[in-house]
Amino acid sequence: MRESGSTTVRAMTWARRRRAFSRVWRELRHDRPGFIGLLLLSGFGLFALSAPLIADRSSLLAASGRNNPDLAAPSSKFLLGTDEIGRDVLAQLVWGSRVSLFIGLLATVVAVVIGSLVGLAAGYAKGKISAVLLAIDDFFLVVPFLPLAIVLAVILGRSPTTLAIVIGFTSWAGSARLIRAQVLTLSERAYVERARALGAGSWHVIVRHVLPGVAPLIIANATLIVPTAILTESTLSFLGFGDRLSPSWGKLLDGAQSSGSITINAWWYFLPPGLCIIGIVLAFTLLGRALERIFDPRLKGR
Amino acid sequence: MSRRALGFIATGALGFGLLAAGLATNASAQDKLVFSVGVTQDIDSLNVTVGYLVIDFEIWNLTLPSLTDRSAEDFSTLPSMAESWTASDDGLTWRYKLREGLKWSDGEPMTADDVVYTITRAVADGWINHRSDLANITATAIDSRTVQVVSAVPDPKLPYLGSYILPKHVYEKISTEEMPNYLADDNVSGGPFQIVERKEGEFVRLARNPNWHGKKPTIDEVVFRMYETAEAQFNALKAGDLDAIDDVPVKLFASVAAGEVENIIGLAGNQGSFSELAINSGCAKGIGDGHVALKDRKVRQAINWAIDRQLLVDKILSGFGVPAVSLIPSANPAFDMKISADEAYSYDPAKANALLDEAGWKDSNNDGVRDKDGVELKLRYYDRSTAGATATTPFLTGWLKDVGIATDVKTFDEDSLIAEQSKSEFDLYTWGWTPYVDPDNMLSYFTTSQVPTDPDVGGYNDANWCNDEFDALYLKQNSELDPTKRAELIQQMHEIFFDEAPYAVLYKYDNLQAFRSDRWQNFTRQPSDVGPVLFSQSSPVYRDLEPVGTRGGSSGTNTMIIVIVALVVAGGVLVALANRRKEDPDDRQ
Amino acid sequence: MARDPLLVCDDVHVAYPPRRRGGKPARAVDGIDLEISKGEIVALVGESGCGKTTFARAILGLQEVSAGSIVFDGKSFPATADDRKSFHRRAQIVFQDPTASLNPRHSVYEIVAEGLRIHGLSDNEHEVVTRALERCGLHPADRYLSKYPHELSGGQRQRVVIAGAMVLEPKLLVADEPVSSLDASVRGEILGLLQTLAREQEMAVLVVTHDLGLAWNIADRIAVMYLGRIVEIGATEELLARPKHPYTQALLSVVLEHLGMVQQILVGEMPDPTAIPSGCRFHQRCPLLQSGEAKKLGIDSRCTAEDPVLRSDNDGSSVACHATESPTRVAC
C-alpha cells in the first residue's frame, strides 16, 4: 500500500516535471525571440562540439602556422583566413567557442550558486543575518564590477577556470537580490503559511515550497548571467587580462587589434569573433528573456 | 507631442549641434612647423637618474647636452659642448675645451663647472645612466671652458664622452634622497629643444631652444604624443594627426613597406636591439633561487637548441629582423659574434633532447616532463605585460614543452619583473636590450660584478651568470686601445657566452617607423642606411628634418562639408520627429 | 459555563514592533479573553484592521504573543519545537484565499498529504488522503488526486485546503474568512461542510469573518471585535436579536435594513492600532456619546476616561460598555 502510494507520488512528480517541461517547451516554441535564441544557441553548441571535427587542437599552437601565410584572406584551405602568425582563424574560433562558453557557463554556475545561497538566506533568515547579507549584497552591487574583476584576475591568475570564478564571484549580487525578493514574496504566500500551520519546519518549507518556487527564476536569471559573463570575459581578454594560451573570442579580438588587422582590413580576423560574441550573447539574452516571460509569476496569473 | 518628448528632441538636437560644432575645429590654424611623433610608450621618467625607457632617452637627447656627439653616419665622435680635446700620452688624461658662450635655455652660462658637477655627482650617487661611462673617471675644471678628465684605466671609448650633462644650478638644490622622486620639471635645456608643456599620459611638447649652440633645426616644435595602442597611433598617422610613429605593428609596417598606404613611408632601422630569453644560471656568487637544472650548461644549451629562431623572425617580426645567437653588444654590427651558420644555435629538438638526456634530465615518471632525482623540470617563466612583449611566449613555451620542459607562465609589469630579477628569483624571463654604440656597456653587464647580490641594489647581470674567464677578457678589452685586438678579445667573449648560454638570444629586430612622406623629408638614419630615424643613439633627425611644400589645408574643406551634413541631419531628424505627431493615430481604441 | 474548554485565551496581546524608531507599537490584539469548547463553532466578527486575523494567527502560533496566555487542550502554548509540532497536529487553520493557500506546483494529493508527511504519518497515506478528500465533498477522490490547483474551481480549492487540514484530524480548526473570496453561490456549500465536520468530528471551529450573515448561518456563539478587543460576545441568536454594545448595534443595523432597524452609519473610520483612543476605544465614534444619550446616563466622562471591561451578563453574554453596567446589575 505504502509502496504503491510512494510510487504513484514519484510517478506523479515525474509526470508533473514532464508536463512542466513540455509546457515550457511549448511556450518557448511559440515565443519567437526565445525560439530564435534557442536555435542560435544550439547552433553555437554544435559549433563548439564540432571543434575536433573542424580543426585539430594542435592548430592552436603558436608554431602551427609555420608553413602558412600570415593574415591570409579566406581561401578553400583556410575558410576564415589566417591570423598574424599564420594560424587558422576558424580553428581558433571554433576552439575559442569552447573557452568562451566554458568561462560563461562556469562563471554563471559560480554566480548562481553564490547568488542563490545569499538570496535564499537573506530572504529566509530574519534580523541580523539578513541585514548583514543584504549589506554584503549592496556592496557587491555598487562595487564597480570590471575593475574588481580585473584586480581579482590579476591576483588569482589567468587560467580560464580562475577567470570564470572571478567573473562569477563579481556578478552574483543582482541575482541574489532578485532571488531574495522572490523568496520574500514566496514566504508571504499563504501556502507557506499553511505549511507552517501544518507544523512544517524551515527545512520542509525551503525544500518543498521556496526552492521549487525560485527554481524557474534561477534558471531564467542564470540564462541572463551567461551573456554578461561572456561579455566580461571578452572585455578582460581584450584588455589583456585573459589567458594568453587559451584562444577565447575576446583573446582573438585582442590579437586582431594588436596586430593591426582592423587597419589593414583583415576582416576575417576581427569580424568573426566579434559577431560570435554578439551572437552568443544575443542567443542567451533572447532565451533568458523568453524564459523570464514564461516563468514570471506575475504574468502567469493573468 | 508632449513637452517631455520635445525635451528629448531638444537634448538630441543639442547633442547633434555640439557634434557638428566639434567637427568644425579640425581646421588647424598653426603657423608653427610642428613635428608630431606618436609613441606607444609613456615616459617613464624625465629624471635622468631614474628613467630608462627609449622615449626618455629620446627626450634627453633633445634637451641635455654632452661633451661630444656622434655622427649620424657611423657614430664617429663629433664635437658638441666641447669644440676640441687633447689627450695625454698614456691616454688616461683628456682635456676638453668648451665652446665659447654656451648657455642653458634659461640663460645661465653653461660651464666646465656643470660638467664637473655632473660627472662627480653621477659617480658618487651611482646614477644608472651614467654609471658605466664614468665608472673609472674623475673630472676637474681647469677653467670655466676647460674640463680635465682622468680615467683610472686605459679607456678605448674616449675621447667620446656622451654622458648627459645636467645644469648644476638646478640639480645642486636636489638632495640625494629626493632625487628619485624628482620630476625633472625644471625644463632647463642645453640641447636643441626644450620642454614647454607636458601632460602625463598625453603628450610632451618641445620647442626650439634659442640658446642651442649647434645647427638650428628647421622645425619649431616636436610633440611626442602617447597612444594606448599601436593601431590607434597608426590610424592617427594615416589621418594626418601625426607626422611620424615608432613601433608600427609588423603587419601594418608590411603594408606600408609594400607601398599600400598613400603618403606614408616606412623605414625599418636596425641598431642592434635584440630580444632574449634570460636563463637563471645560478651564479655561485649571486643570490636567488633559480632552478637547479639551469646551473647545468647543457640544459641551457638545450634550451637554445629547442628554439626555432627563424620562425620567430618570420612570424613575429614578419621578416623585419634576423635570428641571433649571442649578445649584440653594440649598435654597430661590426661587434656581433662571428659564427658560421652550421655552428650557430638552430632549431634542433633532437639535439636539445640529447643534451637534456646527457645532463640526466629524463622523464622517469612519464608525465611528459623531464625530472632528475625527484625534481621536475618545471620552470618559472616570467614575461612582461608591455604590449607586444608577450608574443613570443606561446612559441617558446610550446617548444620547451616539446623537449620535456614544463613552464609556469606569469606576467609582470616591468618594474616588478626587474625587482624579481634583482632578487634573481626566476628561472626564465623575457627581456630585450638596445645596446649603446660602444660594446663596453653591454659586455659589462655579464661580468660577475653585475650579478645581483643585494635585492635592493640589483644588477644588470640578469641571467645571474658568472664566468671568471669572461670577466678577465672584459677587463682586457676595456683597456685595449687597439681596435683590432679589442675586436678579437670581444670575439672570445662571444664564444664563452655562446657556449655557456646564459641567454637564448632570439633575434635582432628592426625598429619599424613610419612617416608622412608628403610632409617631411631628410629622414636622417643613424647609422646611415641601416639605422633607425627616431629613437636613434643621438637623435640627429630632429635637427635635419625639412618640410615638403606647405602643410595642411584639405581638412578645412572636409570639415565644412561635415558640419553642413550634420546640421542637415539634425534638422531632418527634428522635422521628422515633429511630423511624426501628425501621423500618430489619435487613439488606440 | 463552557463545557470542556478546549482553548482558553487569557488576556492575549499581540503588538507589532513600531515601523520606525521612536514610533509606537501597533497593538493589533489588545487583551482578548476567549474560550472555545469541543465541537463548538465560534464566529469572531469585526472589520478589517480590528486584529481578528492577527488573533487567529496567534492562536496557531504563527504570530508571537506579546502578553497573556493561550491554553490549548489543558496545556499552555508549546515552547519546544517537538511540542509545537504535535500542537500543530491538533490545531489547524484555513485561510481566506484558497488559491493562494495551495502551492500551484503541487498536486491535490501532495497538498493533502503534506501534513501527514510533516508529521511522519505515512501509513496508509493514500487511503487517508482519499478519505479526507471524500469527506470534504470531493468524490470520487481519484478524480482529483492528480489534479493541480489551477485545474480546480474556487470552491473545490477551498475543499482541498480543508481536506489538507482534516487529514490530521485536528481538534480545533481556525477558519480565517473561509468563504470571502468565493462566489456567493459556492459559499453555502463550504459553510455547510465546516458545520458538518465540526459536528461529526467534535471539532471546535473558530470562524474569523466580517460577515454577520455567515455567523448567523453556522456559529453557536459570536464574538464582536473592535480595535483589538472583544466588545461583545454571546450566543448567536441572543446577540443578533438583542445586540447590547452600540458598535454591534451599528454593525447589525447596516446589514439588516429590512428588519426595520434604523441604519446607524458610524462616522469616520476605525483608528489605527498604533493610536488606540484612551477610555473606551469606541468612544470617538459611539452613537451613544454623539446623540447625548451617554450624557443622560451620566457615563460620558467614564467613556472618555475609563476602558470598559468585558462583563458577563446573566444571560451568558458579555459586553464591554459602560452603558450596560446599570447599578442594579453589577456583575456577579
Added chain:
Amino acid sequence: MTTPVLQVSDLHVTYHAHSGAVPAVRGVDIEISRGETLGLAGESGCGKSTLAMALLRLVPPTTQITGSILLAGKDILTMKPGELRAVRWVQASVVFQGAQHVLNPVRSIGRQIDEATETHGRTRAGGVAELLELVGLGARRANDYPHELSGGQKQRALIAMALACDPMLIIADEPTTALDVMIQAQILQLLDEIKRERGLSMLFITHDLSVLSQIADRVAIMYAGRVIEVGAGKDLLRDSKHPYSKALAASFPIIGENTSRRHPQGLAGDPPSPIDLPSGCPFHPRCAVAVDQCRSIDIELRSVGNATNRRVACVHFGVRDG
C-alpha cells in the same frame, strides 16, 4: 416617454485571449432612464464588468463589440475616436473599485480630478475643492496622493472625480467591494444622496445582492454573459423566479430568519467558464429543476405574469413576450 439615458441592445463583447475568443457578453439588452438606478448583479466571470467597460469602449483594442450602445441617443460603437473622447466622462463617467490601482500613484488627487475638467474644458467654479467637500473628503485632500488615503477615502475621491464633468450617467463598477461593511454603508449612502440630489442615472454593478436592495430601482441578474432575470429591486431580491437568482438570493442569509439559521445554502457546482459554455441554458448543469429542454434551448428573457418589468429567461416561467 423620453429617450432613455442608456439603451443597450443585443450587445456582444468578445475579447481575444491566448486561448482563443472569449464571448464575455452574449446578447444583452438593458435600458436606464433618467434618474434611475439599475443594479447589475452576478458572480465573477459572468461578464458584468466587461459589459461596464464596453459601454465607454474601454476594452482592449482587439476586443470585438457588436450591437448598439445608445448613450443619450447616440451610438457609442460608431463614434470616431475624437467624438468618443468628448463623450467620455462628460456624459457618462465611471466610479471604479477604489481598492485597486485605478488612481495614478504619482499624481495628486487634485490633479487627477482636475485633469478631467481640463481635458473637456469644463472648469468648475468651485474647483476641485467643492467636489471634495461634496464627497466628504475636505478640500485640503486635493494635494494628497492616493497612498495617503484609506480605502473609503479613495472611493470618495473616485466619486468626486466621476462627478467632475457633471455626467448624466454614472457607471459604478463594484464601488463598495473590498470595503468594510460600515464604510460600504457610508459610500452607498453618499452615492444615494448624490444621485437623488442631481437626478443622476446610475448603473450599479456588484456581486453582492444585498447591496442592491439599498440602492437599485431595478435589478438585472447576469449569468454566463447574459441577463437571466430583470425586475424591480425589492421584488426581485425577495421573490426571484429564476432558479439561479433564487439560489443566489438564498446565499445571502437574512439574519433572524430561521430557515437560514444553521443551514447555509448554496449551489452545487461552479459557474461555467465563458470559453466552455454548456449547451442550451448555461445554468442547466447546476439547476435542480432542469428538464430535457434546458439542455438544448438557450431561452431568451420573457415577461412573467402581468408585471411588465419582470422578465426571466427560464423555461419554467413566462409564456409569451409582449
Added chain:
Amino acid sequence: MSRRYLLKKVIGALLTLSGVVVFNFFLFRIIDRDPLAKYRGRSKLTLEQRETMIRRMGLEGSKWDQFVVYVKSVFRLDFGRSFDSTQPVLGEITARLPATLFLVGVSTLLTICIGLYIGTKAGWRRGSRFDRTSTSAAMVLYSTPEFFFGMLLLAFVAGRTGWFPTGGLRSVGANYGFVGNLLDRIHHLVLPVLTLTLGYLGSYALIMRTSMIETLGEDYLVTARAKGLRDSEVMSRHAVPNALLPSVSLIAISCGFVIGGAITTETVFSYPGLGLATANAIRNNDLPMLQALFLFASAAVILFNLVADFVYALLDPRVRRAE
C-alpha cells in the same frame, strides 16, 4: 522629501562606502607587489631612505597599524604616491578626472535621453513596427561589447574618413581660444562618446520598454482613458512617470557597468582619463593608484545610486511623502 528617507539613504551610502574602504585595504594587500620595485637596480637607496619610503607608503608595522594609517590617510584624501610615476596619486587622479567626467557624463546623458525615449515609445506601441525594429536593434546593441563598437568606429570612421581624431583628449600645441578649445575637446570626444553611448543605449532602452509594458496593464491607465484623455496624454502623464520609477533604480545599478565601459573605451581611443589610468595601473601593478581609482569608482557608483534614490523619491510621492 522626507528627511528620514534622505538620512537613511545617505547613511546607507556612507556605510557601503566605508565597506569599500575596508575591502579596498585588504584587496590590495593580497597582491604581492614589491613597493620599491621602481627603485631596485636603478638607484642605490640607503637603508634609511628605504625605510622612509616604506613609512611614507604606509607599509610599516602590522596589518592593523597599516590599516589605521590607511584609514587616516583616506580621510585626508592622501592616497600615497604612485609606484609607477612616483607622484602623489591624488594629483594624478584629479588631473584625469575632468576628461572622464566629460566622457561619461555626456554619454550617460545621451544614453538616458535617447534610451528612455526609444524604450518609452517601443513599450507604449508594443508590437508595432517601431517596437520590433527598435527592440531588435537594442538587443543587438546590448549584446555587443562596447570596445567592439570602438574598434569598428576607429577602423571605419576615424581610420577611413579622417573626420574625427583617432585618440587623445585635444589637439596638441594649438590654442584656439576658450570656445575653440572647448570645441576641440568635443571633437575628440565624439567617437568615444558614441562608443560608450551605443554600448549602453540598448540596455537602457530595454529596461524602459519592459517597465513601460508592465505599466500598460495598470488600471489607472483605463481611468485616464475613461476620462477622455488623448492617447499621448495618457502616456506622458500617467504611463511614463510610473514606468520611470523602476527604470531609475535599474539604471543606477547599471552605472557600474558604464565605469567598466569607460576603461575599454578610453583604452581603445587612448583617451587619457581615469579608465585608461585604471588599465595602466593594473598593467603596472600600481597599487596605490589602483586603490585610489577603485575607491573613486566605487564612490562614483555609490554617489550615482544615491542620486538615483533621490530622483526616485522626487518622482514617487509614496517615498517623497512617507513619514
